[in-house]
Amino acid sequence: DAGVIQSPRHEVTEMGQEVTLRCKPISGHDYLFWYRQTMMRGLELLIYFNNNVPIDDSGMPEDRFSAKMPNASFSTLKIQPSEPRDSAVYFCASTPAGSTDTQYFGPGTRLTVL
Amino acid sequence: SQQGEEDPQALSIQEGENATMNCSYKTSINNLQWYRQNSGRGLVHLILIRSNEREKHSGRLRVTLDTSKKSSSLLITASRAADTASYFCATDDPRGSTLGRLYFGRGTQLTVWP
Numbered sequence: 001d002a003g004v005i006q007s008p009r010h011e012v013t014e015m016g017q018e019v020t021l022r023c024k025p026i027s028g029h030d031y032l033f034w035y036r037q038t039m040m041r042g043l044e045l046l047i048y049f050n051n052n053v054p055i056d057d058s059g060m061p062e063d064r065f066s067a068k069m070p071n072a073s074f075s076t077l078k079i080q081p082s083e084p085r086d087s088a089v090y091f092c093a094s095t096p097a098g099s100t101d102t103q104y105f106g107p108g109t110r111l112t113v114l
Numbered sequence: 115s116q117q118g119e120e121d122p123q124a125l126s127i128q129e130g131e132n133a134t135m136n137c138s139y140k141t142s143i144n145n146l147q148w149y150r151q152n153s154g155r156g157l158v159h160l161i162l163i164r165s166n167e168r169e170k171h172s173g174r175l176r177v178t179l180d181t182s183k184k185s186s187s188l189l190i191t192a193s194r195a196a197d198t199a200s201y202f203c204a205t206d207d208p209r210g211s212t213l214g215r216l217y218f219g220r221g222t223q224l225t226v227w228p
Contacts, residue, residue: 042220091156105156
């Protein structure tokens with residue numbers, strides 16, 4: 001298996017632009033997680049899905065952030081409009097069975113908002 | 115929140131020495147996991163210990179769990195320069211609505227000097 005796939009790996013954009021991050025989880029995994037990592041705040045859970053249904057989005061910073069999982073093999077995290085404080089590394093992770101199992105992380109998307 | 119806290123925040127040792135990192139958490143757990151993150155990469159699962167286990171080994175890794183003290187330790191024996199990375203503990207929370215997610219700490223940055 002190729003593991004969790006994220007794209008793009010790097011994104012540089014200007015403030016106010018829309019940013020879309022993409023994730024393909026490992027086939028057969030029922031849970032998908034979006035995290036954000038910064039030096040200041042560490043690793044934060046933004047939202048997670050079980051069987052394509054959002055379970056907990058309490059970590060989403062504000063209405064500028066939205067996430068979708070239209071099918072079991074694809075998820076997007078969208079920021080509109082983007083702001084410099086959104087600059088971070090965004091990770092997607094998947095797991096077969098929730099917190100009783102290992103989470104497999106993607107390589108991350110490094111987002112820089114100028 | 116259930117978020118774990120690692121101690122120390124940073125650890126610097128020579129090759130061949132042992133490295134010990136600690137994790138404390140706040141509420142009951144089903145399991146505790148340790149992850150490793152190399153610079154610029156996603157997190158990689160190292161080991162999982164269940165609440166009814168007290169010690170677990172995997173290669174040069176030894177994990178202990180003390181549920182009465184709500185703490186865990188990760189010992190890396192005979193460290194190598196390649197062990198340089200950040201190490202995170204992650205706990206679940208068996209209560210109600212947060213089933214499925216893990217709570218990550220801020221991590222310990224381990225540097226092993228050749």
